[in-house]
Amino acid sequence: MEKKMNKFGLRKLLAVWVVAFACVCMWGCSDTEFRWNDVRSGAKVVGFVNDSLVMVGDYRCWTEITDGVGANYKDIDGCGQERLCVYNYRVQEDGPRWCDSISNRNSTGIFGMEVHSSRPSGQMTDSIIWGGYVNKSIRLWKIGELPHEISLNKKMDGCSVEFTVQSVKQWFDGTFIAKSDRSLSAGDDNCQYAVLDTTAKIITYKRLEKDLVWIKQCNDVRMWGKDVYCVILDAENANSVVLKNERDTIPMPRIFAIGGFWGDMLKLSGQLCSFKNDMAECADVIWYGNELKFYRNDGTVVEY
Structure with missing residues (x-):
C-alpha cells in the first residue's frame, strides 16, 4: 500500500513539473x-x-x-x-x-x-499654492504641510456661463477671488469672477456688482485689508499702473511692462518688490521669470 502511494505522489509531482515547464516555454520568466x-x-x-x-x-x-x-x-x-x-x-x-x-x-x-x-495652478497667499479645476475642488499645498484637497459646492449668482479658473487671490472677509485671464471683461451672461469660500467649501460664480465694475480693466487684482488693489498692464509702452479702490494711483519706484501680485510681493517686470502701506520697496535682485536664476548688477547671485 505504501509503495502504491509513493508512485502516485511521484506521478503527481512530475505532472506539476511538466505544466510549470510548459508555462515557462509559453510565457517566459520575467524580472x-x-x-x-x-x-x-x-x-x-x-x-x-x-x-x-x-x-x-x-x-x-x-x-x-x-x-x-x-x-x-x-x-x-x-x-x-x-x-x-x-x-x-x-x-x-x-x-x-x-x-x-x-x-x-x-x-x-x-x-x-x-x-x-495643463492643469491651472498658482500662488494663493504668501505660503500657499493652489491647483486643480476649481469648479469641483481645489488642492492646497502650504509650506510645512502636505497637500490636501477641498471638495467644493458650485453656485451661480446672476450668470450662467462659467470659466476655467486661472488665478486665485485674497478677497473680502477671508474669501478668495477666482478669475481667468479674460473673465473680468466678459459680456452677455458669462460669469466674470467667482468668490471662493474655503471654510464653507463653496465657489460662487458672479457678474461684477456696480461697485466692482471698475476692475474689468485689471490684469491682476486682490484685497489688502479692506482695499482692492489692481494692476493694469501696458506692455507696449511700459506705462503700467497699480490702482487702489479705482481712483488712487499708487506711485511705483520704476516703470514696468509686465507684472502682478505674487503672494504679498509685487513683481514689476524683472524686479521683486515688497508692498506695505501703499509703498513698494524693490530689491536689487532681478528675476526674469523663465529660469531659476536671480541677478544683481548683471551677475548671477543665486542659481538652483
Missing part, C-alpha cells in the same frame, strides 16, 4: 527593475514667501524595466514625487531652507510641476 532618477526635474518658481524667500516646485522621474524571456521586454517611465521647497533668493546657500514631497509614483500635475501639465 522587473524599478528605479528613481538621481536628479530631480522640472524645477520652477511657484511663489514668493517674502522679500528673501522663494517657493520652488519640482518632481522626480522614474524608469521601470521588465526583462522577460521570450520577447516579454518592457521599458516604461513616468514622473512623480512632486516636491515643494523654500530657498533664499538673495544669497546663495547650500540648499533649500525646507522641502517636502508627495510620495506618489505618478505625478498628479495639480500644481503645474508635471511635464506638459
Whole structure:
C-alpha cells in the first residue's frame, strides 16, 4: 500500500513539473527593475514667501524595466514625487531652507510641476499654492504641510456661463477671488469672477456688482485689508499702473511692462518688490521669470 502511494505522489509531482515547464516555454520568466532618477526635474518658481524667500516646485522621474524571456521586454517611465521647497533668493546657500514631497509614483500635475501639465495652478497667499479645476475642488499645498484637497459646492449668482479658473487671490472677509485671464471683461451672461469660500467649501460664480465694475480693466487684482488693489498692464509702452479702490494711483519706484501680485510681493517686470502701506520697496535682485536664476548688477547671485 505504501509503495502504491509513493508512485502516485511521484506521478503527481512530475505532472506539476511538466505544466510549470510548459508555462515557462509559453510565457517566459520575467524580472522587473524599478528605479528613481538621481536628479530631480522640472524645477520652477511657484511663489514668493517674502522679500528673501522663494517657493520652488519640482518632481522626480522614474524608469521601470521588465526583462522577460521570450520577447516579454518592457521599458516604461513616468514622473512623480512632486516636491515643494523654500530657498533664499538673495544669497546663495547650500540648499533649500525646507522641502517636502508627495510620495506618489505618478505625478498628479495639480500644481503645474508635471511635464506638459495643463492643469491651472498658482500662488494663493504668501505660503500657499493652489491647483486643480476649481469648479469641483481645489488642492492646497502650504509650506510645512502636505497637500490636501477641498471638495467644493458650485453656485451661480446672476450668470450662467462659467470659466476655467486661472488665478486665485485674497478677497473680502477671508474669501478668495477666482478669475481667468479674460473673465473680468466678459459680456452677455458669462460669469466674470467667482468668490471662493474655503471654510464653507463653496465657489460662487458672479457678474461684477456696480461697485466692482471698475476692475474689468485689471490684469491682476486682490484685497489688502479692506482695499482692492489692481494692476493694469501696458506692455507696449511700459506705462503700467497699480490702482487702489479705482481712483488712487499708487506711485511705483520704476516703470514696468509686465507684472502682478505674487503672494504679498509685487513683481514689476524683472524686479521683486515688497508692498506695505501703499509703498513698494524693490530689491536689487532681478528675476526674469523663465529660469531659476536671480541677478544683481548683471551677475548671477543665486542659481538652483
